[in-house]
C-alpha cells in the first residue's frame with residue numbers, strides 16, 4: 232500500500248529504539264503516535280497565533296479565535312457533525328462525565344433505568360454507577376456472550392423505564408463492533424437517549440455522527456493521532472435546541488449576562504459549553520490529525536487495519552500457548568489474548584525487551600475480565616503505520632517468552 | 639533488563655513459592671489488590687504475645703514479579719514485629735529479589751505483597 236511507507240516516516244517516534252531494538256508500537260488503543268503535521272501545527276500555533284480567544288479586539292486574538300473556529304470545523308466535518316454539536320473536552324472520560332453532569336442529573340429520577348454493558352471501559356461504566364447513586368436510577372448491565380458480543384435480545388427485553396443506553400462503539404479489549412442501528416432502534420421505541428463511546432472507533436473507521444443517529448458521541452483526540460488532552464463530546468442538535476443538555480462548567484466565556492443575583496448563559500451552544508480559556512493548540516493539533524486522516528482516506532485506513540487484524544489473528548492462532556479472545560470476525564483495532572501459564576505482565580515485559588510495545592492488564596475493563604475469570608490479558612492494537620512485518624516481529628517475539636518461562 | 643528480571647532466582651521463587659497456602663487459625667487476614675492488572679493476594683498472619691510474626695500463609699494469582707516478591711517477603715517477615723515490618727520498603731523487596739532496579743511499571747507488582755501486609759497492619763494498629 233503506497234501510503235504505508237510515507238506514513239511510517241510521518242511519525243518521528245517510530246524511528247526511535249527501545250532496549251537497542253527498533254520500536255514496534257502495538258499499543259495504539261491506549262494512544263496513537265503523532266505525525267509531524269500534528270506536532271508542527273501545535274508548534275506553529277504557539278509561534279504564530281497564540282492569544283486568548285474572543286477576549287480582545289486585537290489582531291492576534293482574532294487570529295487565535297479563527298484558528299479555533301477552523302479547527303472545530305475540521306474536527307466536526309471529519310466526524311460528520313455540525314460545528315455547534317461539538318463540545319471540546321480533554322478526552323473521552325471527560326466527555327462521558329459531561330453527559331452525567333450536563334444531561335443525566337437533569338433528566339434522570341428515581342426509578343429510571345440506565346443500560347450499559349459488560350464490555351464497557353470503566354469510563355463508560357463507573358460514571359453510570361455513580362449517576363445511579365446520585366439520582367436513584369437503576370443500572371442494568373447487558374451481558375456479553377462467549378464471542379464478546381452484546382446480548383441484543385437481552386437488551387430488547389429489558390427496555391422498561393430505560394432513559395439512557397450507553398455503549399461502546401468498538402470494544403477496546405476485544406475489538407467487538409456494536410450494532411448501532413439495532414441499539415438506536417430499540418432506544419427510539421422507548422424514547423431513550425443513546426450515548427456511544429467512540430474512543431476506539433474514530434481512528435479506525437469512517438464515523439458519521441448524523442447518520443449514526445445517536446444522541447451523544449464521546450471520543451479522545453489522542454487516540455486519533457491528535458495531541459494528549461484533546462477530545463470531545465458530540466451532542467445532537469435537537470438536544471441543544473430543546474435545552475435538554477445543560478452546561479456543567481460555569482464561569483467565563485459561557486455567559487450572556489452576569490448580575491449580582493443571577494446569570495444568563497450564552498445563547499450560542501458553542502459558547503455556552505466552553506467555560507474558561509479553551510485549549511486552542513490541542514484543537515488545532517487535533518484538526519491537523521483529522522486532515523491527515525482525510526488525506527489518506529478512512530476507507531483506506533479501515534482496509535489496511537482489517538488486513539493487519541486478520542493477519543494477526545491467523546498468526547496468533549498458530550501459537551499453541553495463545554488463546555485469542557473475542558469475536559473472530561467483525562472486529563476492529565485490538566486483539567487480546569491469554570498466554571497459557573504466563574501472566575500478561577510477564578508476556579508484555581519479555582516482548583518489551585525486544586522493542587515490542589503491547590498492553591497488559593485488564594485494559595480498564597474489569598467487569599468483562601471478572602465475568603470471564605481472566606486475571607489479566609495481553610492486547611495488541613493497530614494503527615495506520617503498522618505493518619505485517621510488525622506482526623511477524625511480534626510472533627517471533629513469543630519465542631523468547633517461551634524460552635524464558637518454558638511454556 | 640529482562641534477562642536480569644527473569645533470572646533463575648525469580649523463576650524459582652515463583653515456581654516454588656514459600657508459605658503458599660492457608661492457616662487454620664490466623665490472627666489476621668487481608669486481601670491485597672493491584673488495580674492495574676487485577677492481581678489479588680490473600681495473606682494470613684499468626685502473631686505471638688510480642689506481636690512477632692510466627693506464621694504466615696498467602697494465596698493468589700499474579701505475575702511472576704508479584705508472586706516471587708510475595709514469596710520472599712513472606713520469608714522475610716517471619717520473626718519480625720509489626721513495627722519492624724512497617725519499616726520495610728521497596729529497596730528491601732528489591733534486595734530480597736536480588737534486583738538492582740525495577741522499571742516504574744513493575745513497582746506495583748513487586749510491592750503488592752509487602753504493601754498489603756503494611757496496609758493491614760495500619761488497619762489493626
Ligand SMILES: Cc1ncc(COP(=O)(O)O)c(C=O)c1O
Nearest residue numbers: 322323324352354403428430451
Ligand atoms: C472504549 C474506551 N472508552 C473510553 C476510554 C477512555 O479514554 P480517555 O482515557 O482518553 O478518556 C478508552 C481509553 O482507553 C477506551 O478505549
